[in-house]
Amino acid sequence: MSTTTSHQSFAVHPSDHCVPDDERAALLAAPRFGTVSTDHMARITWTAADGWHDRRVEPYGPLSLDPACAVLHYAQEVFEGLKAYAHADGSVWTFRPGANAARFARSATRLALPELAEADFVESLRALVAVDKAWVPTGEEMSLYLRPFMFASEAFLGVRPAQQVDYLVIASPVGAYFTGGVRPVSIWVERGYHRAGPGGTGAAKCGGNYAASLLPQTFGYDHDCDQVCFLDARTKTVLEELGGMNVMVVGADGTVRTPPVSDAILQGVTRSSILALLTDAGHEVREEPVVLAELLAQIASGEVAEVFACGTAAVMTPIGRLVGDDFDVTVADGGAGPLTMSVRAELTDIQYGRRLDRHGWLHRLA
Ligand SMILES: *Cc1c(COP(=O)(O)O)cnc(C)c1O
Numbered sequence: 001m002s003t004t005t006s007h008q009s010f011a012v013h014p015s016d017h018c019v020p021d022d023e024r025a026a027l028l029a030a031p032r033f034g035t036v037s038t039d040h041m042a043r044i045t046w047t048a049a050d051g052w053h054d055r056r057v058e059p060y061g062p063l064s065l066d067p068a069c070a071v072l073h074y075a076q077e078v079f080e081g082l083k084a085y086a087h088a089d090g091s092v093w094t095f096r097p098g099a100n101a102a103r104f105a106r107s108a109t110r111l112a113l114p115e116l117a118e119a120d121f122v123e124s125l126r127a128l129v130a131v132d133k134a135w136v137p138t139g140e141e142m143s144l145y146l147r148p149f150m151f152a153s154e155a156f157l158g159v160r161p162a163q164q165v166d167y168l169v170i171a172s173p174v175g176a177y178f179t180g181g182v183r184p185v186s187i188w189v190e191r192g193y194h195r196a197g198p199g200g201t202g203a204a205k206c207g208g209n210y211a212a213s214l215l216p217q218t219f220g221y222d223h224d225c226d227q228v229c230f231l232d233a234r235t236k237t238v239l240e241e242l243g244g245m246n247v248m249v250v251g252a253d254g255t256v257r258t259p260p261v262s263d264a265i266l267q268g269v270t271r272s273s274i275l276a277l278l279t280d281a282g283h284e285v286r287e288e289p290v291v292l293a294e295l296l297a298q299i300a301s302g303e304v305a306e307v308f309a310c311g312t313a314a315v316m317t318p319i320g321r322l323v324g325d326d327f328d329v330t331v332a333d334g335g336a337g338p339l340t341m342s343v344r345a346e347l348t349d350i351q352y353g354r355r356l357d358r359h360g361w362l363h364r365l366a
Contacts, residue, residue: 008055008120008123009055009123009127010042010055010056010057010123010124010127011055011056011057012056012057012127012131013056013057013058013059014040014059014131015039015040015058015059015060016059017039017059018039019039021134024134024135027173028135028137028139028142028173029139030175031137031142031172031173031174031175032175033145033172033174033175033177033313034145034172034174035172036172036173037060037170037171037172038060038128038132038135038144038170038171038172038173039059039060039131039132039135040057040058040059040060040128040131040132041057041058041059041060041061041128041168041169041170041171042055042056042057042124042125042127042128042168042169043055043056043057043058043166043167043168043169044056044116044120044124044166044167045164045165045166045167046114046164046165046166046167047163047164047165048163048164049163051114052114052116052117052120052167055120055123055124055127057127057128057131060170063166065153066155067155068155068156068157069152069153069154069155070152070153070154070155070156070157070162071151071152071153071162073157074152074159075206075207075208075211076111076112076113076151076152076161076162077111077113077149077150077151077152077206077207077208078104078107078108078110078111078113078149078150078204078205078206078207079107079147079148079149079150079205079206079207080100080103080104080107080146080147080148080149080205081100081145081146081147081205081312081313082094082095082096082097082100082125082145082146082148082269082312083095083143083144083145083146083174083312083351084125084129084136084143084144084146084171084365084366085136085143085351085352085353086136086137086138086142086143086352087352087353088353088354089353091353091364091366092129092133092136092144092364092365092366093351093353093362093363093364093365094125094129094146094362094363094365095269095273095350095351095361095362095363096269096273096361096363097121097122097125097363098118098122098363099269099272100121100148100269101116101117101118101121101122102118103205103267103269104116104121104148104150104205105118106203106204107204107205107206108150110201110203110204110206111201111204111206112161113150113152113161113162113165114165116150116167121148122363124148124167124169125146125148125169125365126365126366128146128169128171129144129146129171129365129366130365130366132144132171133366135171135173136173136366137173137174137175139175139176140176141175141176141177141348142173142174142175142176143173143174143351144171144172144173144174145171145172145173145174145313146169146170146171147169147170147171147172148167148168148169149167149168149169149170150165150166150167150168151165151166152164152165153165153166174313177313177314177315177317178314182317182318182336182341182344183318183336184317184318184319184320184321184331184336185225185226185227185309185317185318185319185320185321186224186225186226186319186320186321186322186323187220187225187226187227187228187229187242187309187319187321187322187323188216188219188220188223188225188227188228188229188323188324189228189229189231189239189292189322189323189324189327190216190219190220190228190229190230190231191231191236191324191325192216193212193215193216193219193230194212194230194231194232194233194240195209195212195213195216195230195240195241195243196209196212196230196233196240196263196264196265197233197234197264198233198234198263198264199263200263200264202240202262202263202264202265202266203261203262203263203264203265203266203267204266205266209243209266210243210244213228213230213243213244216228216230216243217243223323224323225321225323227242227243227245227309228242228243229241229242229247229322230242230243231292232264233264237291237292237293238259238289238290238291238292239259239290239291239292239295240259240264240265241259241265241266241309242309244311244313245268245309245310245311245314245317246258246259246265246266246268246270246271246309246310246311247259247290247307247308247309247310247319248271248274248307248308248309248310249290249295249298249304249306249307250304250305250306250307250308250337250339250340251298251303251304251305252302252303252304252305254283254284254339255283255284255285255286256275256278256283256284256285256286256339257285257286257287257288257290258271258275258285258286258287258290259287259288259289259290260287260288260289261287268310268311268312269312270310270311270312270315270316270347271310273347273359273361274310274316274343274347275287276359277343277346277347278343280358292324295307295322296322296327296329299322299329299330299331299332300329302332304331304332305331305332305337305339306318306331306332306337306338306339306340307319307322307331308337308340315344315347315348316340316343316344316347318331318336318337318340318341319331320336350362
């Protein structure tokens, strides 16, 4: 990806209708994921002629789009998700933004969108959080969810990469993912539909992948499951990932396995961070195919002790049950195993500044 050493600054156009302090305090007391936005959004425009320009922070509000806007027809769009964490001393930090910036650039390339330099990506987060710092919640396990995204904003019905693109960052305060303690989820293992395939867009974080996962997700609900795990499209025998989280399997001997990243699996920042922490702690970590039939047998025999999903939103979610069209197995103790819970605590302790950041993962935003 292209890199610039010095960032260009964002012009700030302050909102004249900010949410009053008391109303904001009430919203921050019990935020529900993705329902409330801060007062501002960061934005950069790209055109084929002028490249990236007009870096600004402006009042949050509806976009005005031409009905022929390319994203509405051909889904040329990519996004990211990361969080800003308030530390006890009042400073605000984010976690490994360079990894998200690099993934955003890879996703953009796959969708024939222009690359945004890491310096612009990180500076857009800093500029928005600087203006909306009062929106970073301070309660336990609370954070400000940051959603950078880029889409084809050119009004043109022809099929080709758009020549006008908009990049925005919006932010939403979020509470503890699990209220009342971590709850293991049930997973529907989908055999008929896939979220990605060889040579497809599975490794890109694009809205289209999510659209493809919604129907199978409803099959999961029909089977009383919370989420869906997808299998590989070619052999339908190995686990890939959930609609928005990577998956890991913990052996009774402490070995941890996860499917290797491929063009059908999203390279999660949480995934890579967990693998690093486990390696630090002396666990054997194997990135290798997880065969469904073997996994079911190993859960039944007790060889597999814990299964969990991981991603920025929930950090780590224990998987208590796997259900498919001809099986229904419960993981030992119904999930929420000790390794899942201890690595989850270690990772969140680093993010909230309660534990030494050995890897230099934290980046100060405000
Ligand atoms: C975002 C995402 C993940 C998790 O990535 P993190 O960087 O850990 O948040 C996993 N799978 C898919 C399909 C995703 O879109």
